[in-house]
Amino acid sequence: MLQLSIIIPTYCEAENLTVLIPRVNHALTDAGLDAEIIVVDDDSPDGTIQVCKELAENFPLRLITRKKERGLSTAVIAGLDAATGDILLVMDADLSHPPEKIPELVSALNQPQTDFVIGSRYIEGGSTDQSWGWFRKWNSRVATWLSRPFTKASDPLAGFFALKRQSFLKSRQILNPVGYKIGLELIVKSRCQNVTEIPIDFADRVAGTSKLSFKEQLRYLKHLKRLFDFKFQNYAYFLQFALIGLTGVFVNLQMLALLSNWMISPIAVALAIWTSMSTNFLLNRNITFSYAKHAPILKQYLRYCGSCLTGAIFNWLTTMVLSRSFQFFEKRILLAAFIGILVGMGFNFLLCRYLVFSKHKPADETTLTDKELRHTE
Template sequence: MLQLSIIIPAYCEAENLKVLIPRVNQALTAASLDAEIIVVDDNSPDETIPVCEALSASYPLRLITRKHERGLSSAVLAGMDAAVGEFLLVMDADLSHPPEKIGELVSALHQRPTDFVIGSRYIEGGSTAQSRGWYRKWKSRVATWLSRPFTSARDPLAGFFALRRQSYQKARGILNPIGYKIGLELLVKCRCQNVVEIPVDFTDRVTGTSKFSLKEQLRFLKHLKRLFDFKYQNYAYFTQFALIGLTGVFVNLQMLALLSHWIISPLAVALAIWTSMSTNFLLNRNITFSYAKHQPVLKQYLSYCGSCLTGAVCNWLTTMVLSQTFPFFEQRILLAAFIGILVGMGFNFLLCRYLVFSRHKPEVEIAATKKELGHID
C-alpha cells in the first residue's frame, strides 16, 4: 500500500498546477514519501486536462475529470474514494498551501493517537498573506468562531489537512458536505478527537480567481446547521425549535396589533394565533426539521396543528393542576403558567420530532438530499 495519497481539487487551475505539482513532488522526495497525486478536475474549460496529462509523464499524477458534478467538497470525496494511500492529504491547487509542509503533516499523523492534522494559519508560527484586506481576515475569523461548537482546533476550516484512510472509510456513508469546508465535515463526522496543528504560511493565490463567493458563504452557514444537527442531535433540534417558537410570539403580537384595528377582538386573536402557528410550521419544516421537507406538506401541516393543540392542552392542564393542587403555586400563578409553557413546548417538540416531521429511512433521505442539491455539493 502507498504511504500517501494527495488529493487536489481543481477548476481552471492549469497555470497553478504547472508550478504546484513539481513542488509537491520535490517535497515528497525530500520527505522520502511513496505517494500518488490525484487531481480532481470539474471539466475545466482551460488547459487543465492537457497540463495534467503532460505532468503525469514525469510525476505520479492521476487525473480524475468529472463532467456531471461540481463543487470542491464532492471533488475531494471523489479523490478520496479513488485513493489507495494509507494517509489522505488534501490541499488547494492555487498555491496558497506550502507543499514543503507535506512531510510535517504526514509525520504528525504517524504519531498515535493523532487522527487528524491541520496545516494551521492561526497557531504560533503560522500566518496569513499580508495582502489580505481586513474584511477578508475578519470573515475568516468569524467563520472560525462559528466552528467552535464542533472542535477546539484553532484553524478547523483550513483546506490543508490529512487523516487516515481508515477514518475516512468508516464515515463515508454519512458524509454530505455543502460548499467548500470539507475539512470541518471530515473532522466532525469521522469523529476525530486527537487533532494536531502544524503552523503554515498561507499565501494568496498566484493566478486565477477566488471561488468563495457570497453564495458559498451562505452555503457554509447551511453546512454548519447540518453539522450542528449531526453532533448535538435532539439538543440541536430543540434549540432551533425553541428559537422559532420565540419568533412566533412576535408574529402573533404584530398580527394582533394590525388586525385589531379592523376586526373584532376574538377573531383577531384567532387569526393572529393561526398566522404565527403557520409561520412556525414553515420555519420548522424548512430549517429545524429540513430533512423532512420533501414529505407531503398538507399532511404535515394538519399534523403540526394537531401537535400544537396537544401542546396547548398539556400547557393548560399543567398550569391548572399546579395552581389548584399545590398551595405554593396557588400564590404563584405566573410560575405555574411558565412551567405549563415548558411542558406544552416539550410535548409539542416531541410530537414534531417523532411524528409530524419523522425522519425517512436513510436511503430515502439521501435521495432527497441529492435531489435538493442537484448533485452539486
C-alpha cells in the same frame, strides 16, 4: 497499499498546476515518501485535462474529471474515494498551501494518538499573506469562531489537512458537506479528538480567481447547521424549535395589532394565532427539520396543527393541576403558567420530531445503520 495519497480539487487551475505538481513531487522525493497525486477537476474549460496528461508523463499524477457534479467538498470526497494510500492529504491547487510542508503533516499524523493534522495559519509560526485586508482577516476569524462548538483547533477551516484512511472510511456513509469546509466535516463526523496543527505560511493565489463568494459563506452557515444537528442531535433540534417558537410570539402580536384595528377581537385573535402557527410550521419544515421538507406538505401541516393543539392541552392541564393542587403555585399562577408552557412545548417538540417531521428510511439507503440515518439530512 501506497503510503500517501494527495487529493487536489480544481476548477480552472491549469496555470497553477504546472507549478504546483513539480513542487509537490520534489517535496515527496526529498522526504522519501511513496505517494500518488489525484487531481479532481470539475470539467474546467481552461485546458486542465491536457495539462494533467502532460504532467502525468513525469509525475505520479492521476486525473478524475467530473462532468455532472460541482463543488470543492464533493470533489475532495471523490478524490478520497479513489485514493489508495494509508494517509490521505488534501490541499488547494492555487499555491496558497506550501507543498514543502507535506512531510511534516505526514510525520505528525504517524504519531500514535493523532487523528487529524492541519496546516494551520493561526498557531505560533503560522501566518497569512501580508496582502490580506482587515475585512478578510475579520471574516476568517468570525468563521473560525463559529466552528468552536465542534473543535478546539485554531484553524479547523483550513483546506490543507491530512487524516488516516481508516478515519475517512469510518465516516464515509454519513458525509454530506455543503460548500468548502470539508476539513471541518471530516473532523466532526470522523470524531477526530486529537487534532495536531503544523504552522504554515498561507500565500495568496498566484493565478486564477478566488472561488469564495457571499453564496459560499451562506453555504457555510448551512453546513454549520448540519454539523450542529449531527453532533448535538435532539438538543440542537429543540433549540431551533424553541427559537422559532419565540419568533411566533412576535408574529402573533404583530398580526393581532394589525387585525384588531378593523375586525372584532375574537376573530383577530384567532387569525393571529393561526398566522403565527403557520409561519412556525414553515420555518420548522425548512430549518429545524429540513430533512423532512420534501414530504407532502398538507399532511405535515395537518399533523403540525394537531401537535400544537396537543401541546396547548398539556400546557393548560399542567397549569391547572399546579395552581389548584399545590398551595405554592396558588399564589404564583404565572410560574405555574410558565411551567405549563415548557411542558406543552416539550410535548409539541416530541410530536414534531417523531411524528410530524419523522424520518423515513429511503429504499436505496439500506446499507446505512439506523443511527447513521438519524444523522443524515
